[in-house]
Amino acid sequence: MTMIRDNLQQVTARIVTACTAAGREPASVRLLAVSKIFPPAAVRDAHAAGQRAFGENYIQEGVSKIEALADLRADLEWHCIGPLQSNKTRLVAEHFDWVHSIDRLKIAQRLSEQRSADLPPLQVCLQVNVDGGANKSGASPDEALALAQAVAALPRLRLRGLMAIPEPADGFDAQRALFMRAAAIFDRIKATGIALDTLSLGMSADMEAAIAAGSTMVRVGTAIFGKR
Numbered sequence: 444m445t446m447i448r449d450n451l452q453q454v455t456a457r458i459v460t461a462c463t464a465a466g467r468e469p470a471s472v473r474l475l476a477v478s479k480i481f482p483p484a485a486v487r488d489a490h491a492a493g494q495r496a497f498g499e500n501y502i503q504e505g506v507s508k509i510e511a512l513a514d515l516r517a518d519l520e521w522h523c524i525g526p527l528q529s530n531k532t533r534l535v536a537e538h539f540d541w542v543h544s545i546d547r548l549k550i551a552q553r554l555s556e557q558r559s560a561d562l563p564p565l566q567v568c569l570q571v572n573v574d575g576g577a578n579k580s581g582a583s584p585d586e587a588l589a590l591a592q593a594v595a596a597l598p599r600l601r602l603r604g605l606m607a608i609p610e611p612a613d614g615f616d617a618q619r620a621l622f623m624r625a626a627a628i629f630d631r632i633k634a635t636g637i638a639l640d641t642l643s644l645g646m647s648a649d650m651e652a653a654i655a656a657g658s659t660m661v662r663v664g665t666a667i668f669g670k671r
């Protein structure tokens with residue numbers, strides 16, 4: 444409990460320092476606590492320390508955790524950040540608040556069809572692949588605009604922005620340069636008149652470089668919950 448609370452404080456301090464270094468308002472970056480692998484009790488501790496937004500990679504595990512924490516449901520925001528196959532979209536549409544990992548239209552269409560009218564629209568980000576080879580998930584930069592236009596038109600989704608997971612690079616500047624590719628695609632889509640407000644970039648090891656590149660949401664697991 445104390446460890447998670449202390450870690451949250453340290454991560455928040457890192458965010459503030461990185462924002463100051465980048466000439467940004469600390470409030471412009473949200474912290475998503477990535478709780479994958481950790482039990483519901485860890486989420487409960489983080490919630491008690493004031494954390495509200497949680498990210499899960501594995502759909503089934505995430506849904507079990509959401510159900511185990513049903514008493515806190517109204518106070519928590521659940522983000523699906525992992526690879527999403529067609530056969531899992533219904534679970535996601537029924538249980539999560541956000542999805543960061545949409546990389547093709549078919550997945551988005553299914554989520555929109557399966558999102559109940561009783562729930563708010565599902566908040567979504569498109570995952571873009573900014574470094575080509577190594578990390579194959581995500582739409583290519585060339586496909587991103589057309590995908591954004593199509594997803595923005597779906598009735599039960601609300602397109603919020605982009606997510607990227609570049610491969611680890613050698614040093615701050617190289618890492619920031621990769622994140623800047625995502626920021627450039629984000630700006631290009633916004634310039635066409637699609638209102639985006641979320642750039643989901645940065646994890647425990649590289650959140651400073653992501654914030655320097657314009658991240659508005661860092662997804663942090665290890666630095667909050669410990670090693671997996």
Ligand SMILES: *Cc1c(COP(=O)(O)O)cnc(C)c1O
Pocket residue numbers: 477479500524525608645646647648662663664665666
């Ligand atoms: C696991 C994971 C994170 C958190 O990574 P850490 O290095 O533990 O901070 C962030 N985003 C995604 C998509 C992940 O799978």
